[in-house]
Amino acid sequence: MKIVVLGGGISTERDVSLSSSRMIYQALKKKGHQAILLDVYLGYEGNYEDIFEKDRDWAETIGGVRESNPDISRIKAMRPDGGKSFFGPGVIPVCQMADVVFLGLHGEDGENGKVQAAFDLLGIRYTGTDYVSSALAMDKSLAKELFAFHSIPTPEGIHVVKGEDNGERVPFPCVVKACRGGSSVGVCIAHDETEYQAALKEAFLYDEEAVVEQYIQGREFSCAVIDGKALPVIEIAPISGFYDYKNKYQAGSTVETCPADLPEEKAEEMQRISEQVFQALRLKQYARMDFMMDEDGKVYCLEANTLPGMTPTSLIPQEAQAIGICFEDLCEWILQLALKDGM
Known part of the structure; x- marks a missing residue:
């Protein structure tokens, strides 16, 4: 199949997105697909009529995830047109030529539903959930309201707007x-x-x-759901501090255990809640839910990630591996779900 792996962009998660996209691109090439990798913001300036037949490594210039956030102003300065559109030159016509666009985007416009809505209007098939569920999951305040409505355990919290202070x-x-x-x-x-x-x-x-919420002292976990069914739970234990940007993406910063060392009933509880969240937020294809478990064993769902990382240190690949699914097969699985949704 002709596949565009779409990554990059101008969110604070740009580096993570490019790292995920590189891994996905390489996996799809191994599967025999005519895959290319494009930066959604920088685009492609060349002739794209035969772009899927070009003999080149589309990931050769992509590095790893740095400890600090990328300099987005420098990225924006690389666009000759000043970045008038989120989509870089050639991105839309090339995506329209593809059988499927594999979304490797993270954060901001990649996960808030805007790209998905644009693709729906343009008839472009893509991986991941749709624009409505993307928007619901991306907004932590809205997601917490839906969690409360569906009796999904989540930390108590409040919504705060810049420039306003009601004393809460x-x-x-x-x-x-x-x-x-x-x-x-x-x-x-x-x-x-x-x-x-x-x-x-x-x-x-x-x-x-x-969003301001109660701090949960305890252990941190994550659980992916693919096609409505939960994968094994993984435990995340940062060597120091909490599971911040550095600990998520720098190798050796975190100890991850999958399946997590949990009583069977507790692991099943997290899996059940993950599937409930998947339904409550109207998610499709795949997503990853994050949890805290306090010292008394009470479980709290923190949020849902609609385009979770697929980097060398990411969690979903480890969960899939725990049930015997290698990274290449995981990418193919997601690809097939996108094809099924688009039928």
Whole structure:
């Protein structure tokens, strides 16, 4: 099949997206597909009439994930047209030529439903969930409201808007998150009012809204759902600090155990909740749910990720491997789900 792996963009998760896209592209090539890799923002300036027949390595210039966020202003400066459109030159016509677009995007426009809505209008088939469920999952405040409506356990929290303060507070320590961020960018733990104000300032660098929720002391887990069925639970244990941007993507920063060392009934509880979240947010194809379990064994679902990482340190590939599915077969599985949804 002719497949465009679409990554990059101008979100704070640009590096993660490119790393995921490289892995996906290489896996699909091994599967025998006519795959190419495009940066959704920088696009392709050449002749694309025979682009799927070109003999080149589309991933050769992509590096790993750096410890700090990418310099987005530098990326924007690389567009000759000044970045008037989110889609770079050639991206839309090349995607229209493909059988499927495999979305390797993370954060912001890649996961908030805008790309998905545009592709729906243009008749472009893509991997992952649709525009409605993408928007619901990306907005942490809306997602928490749906969790509450469906009796899905989640930390207590409040919604905060930049420039407004109604005096509401979550008891310290609390977690402050950019409302529509990802990869723990714009996430801080606050232990007092001074740290709280600093955490809000950090979150508002990335969004005009934030979610403040109770801090759960305990163990961290994740559970993927593919085609409505939960995979084995994985435990994430950072060597130091919490599961922030650095610990997520720098090799050796985190100890990950899959299947997680949990009593069978507790693992099944997380899997059941993951499938409930999948249904509550109207997700399709695949997603990954993140959890905390406190010291008393109570489970809390933190959020759902609609285009979870597929980097060398990512969690879904490890969960798939635990049931005997290698990375190449995982990518093919997701691809086939996209084809089925598009029929």
